[in-house]
Amino acid sequence: MSEQKLAAEVRTEFGKGFARRARMAGQIPAVIYGHGAEPIHITLPAKATTLAVRTANALLSLDINGDGHLALVKDIQRDPIKQIIEHIDLLTVRQGEKVTVDVPVHLVGELAPGNAYNQEMTVISLEAEATHLPTAIEVDIEGRSAGQHIHASDLVLPQGSVLLADADALVVNISEATEVSAEEASEEATAQASEAAAE
Numbered sequence: 001m002s003e004q005k006l007a008a009e010v011r012t013e014f015g016k017g018f019a020r021r022a023r024m025a026g027q028i029p030a031v032i033y034g035h036g037a038e039p040i041h042i043t044l045p046a047k048a049t050t051l052a053v054r055t056a057n058a059l060l061s062l063d064i065n066g067d068g069h070l071a072l073v074k075d076i077q078r079d080p081i082k083q084i085i086e087h088i089d090l091l092t093v094r095q096g097e098k099v100t101v102d103v104p105v106h107l108v109g110e111l112a113p114g115n116a117y118n119q120e121m122t123v124i125s126l127e128a129e130a131t132h133l134p135t136a137i138e139v140d141i142e143g144r145s146a147g148q149h150i151h152a153s154d155l156v157l158p159q160g161s162v163l164l165a166d167a168d169a170l171v172v173n174i175s176e177a178t179e180v181s182a183e184e185a186s187e188e189a190t191a192q193a194s195e196a197a198a199e
Contacts, residue, residue, distance in 0.1 A: 003137075005063070005064055006032070006044055006050075006063070007045065008044050008064045009064075010064060010105070012045050013030065022043050023084070026045065027045065027046060028044045028049050028050075029086075029088075030042050030043065031089055032090040033089070034093070036182070037092065042171075046084075049085065053073050053085070053088070055135045056136070057073065058072075059071075059130065060072075060090065062186050069092060070119065071091060071097070071130070072099060072130055072133075073088060073089075073090060074091045075089040076089075085148075093130035093131075095130075095131055097130045098127050098130070099129075101125070101126055101128060101129050103128075103133075103136060103137050104123055105119070105122055105137050105155075106136045106137070108137050109140050109143070110144050111144055111145065112144060112145040113141070115129065115145050115177055116176070117141060117172050118171065119172055120164070120169075120170045120171055120172065121170070123167045124152060124155065124163070124171070126163060126164055128158070128160060128161040128199075132158070132163065133198045137156075139172060141172060141174070144174050145174065148174050149172065150174055151170055152165045152166060152167050152169040152171055153167035153168065153169055173176055
């Protein structure tokens with residue numbers, strides 16, 4: 001994943017009042033921490049940042065008063081109603097450094113006819129290089145049938161990534177599709193009741 005370049009400004013004001021003013025001015029308050037250094041409080045351009053953090057574990061290349069900082073998005077606080085970003089926590093990382101991340105699991109392909117799946121894990125914990133973090137792990141379910149379960153150990157990980165989740169953890173459970181869905185069963189029962197009433 002390529003890093004997103006953003007210009008950041010150091011901030012000296014804090015609190016809800018400042019955060020509100022910053023957001024009105026098109027800025028997002030953020031804090032960078034890690035490697036035992038003092039946290040750096042910054043503001044980021046709202047529009048560019050919102051685009052940059054759409055993928056999981058986004059890596060940001062920040063220009064802070066001419067100094068370059070590589071940082072990984074660790075937490076995003078959003079307004080529960082408007083869903084706008086209110087604050088971002090960033091973790092300082094170095095080139096080649098290994099970090100622990102939760103990566104989304106995406107299913108691709110179609111099961112063999114007459115089968116159904118239940119995705120037991122939507123994210124998987126990995127250790128990977130901070131500058132080469134996968135945006136998702138794809139699991140191919142093409143043509144699979146009942147009993148062909150997929151465990152964490154079956155996942156194809158990007159080079160340099162190490163699985164941290166339990167290798168035996170069930171990721172996708174594949175079973176035979178039930179012949180009649182609950183909705184169909186309900187409709188059938190209603191139809192039978194109507195026929196009985198008509199007689």
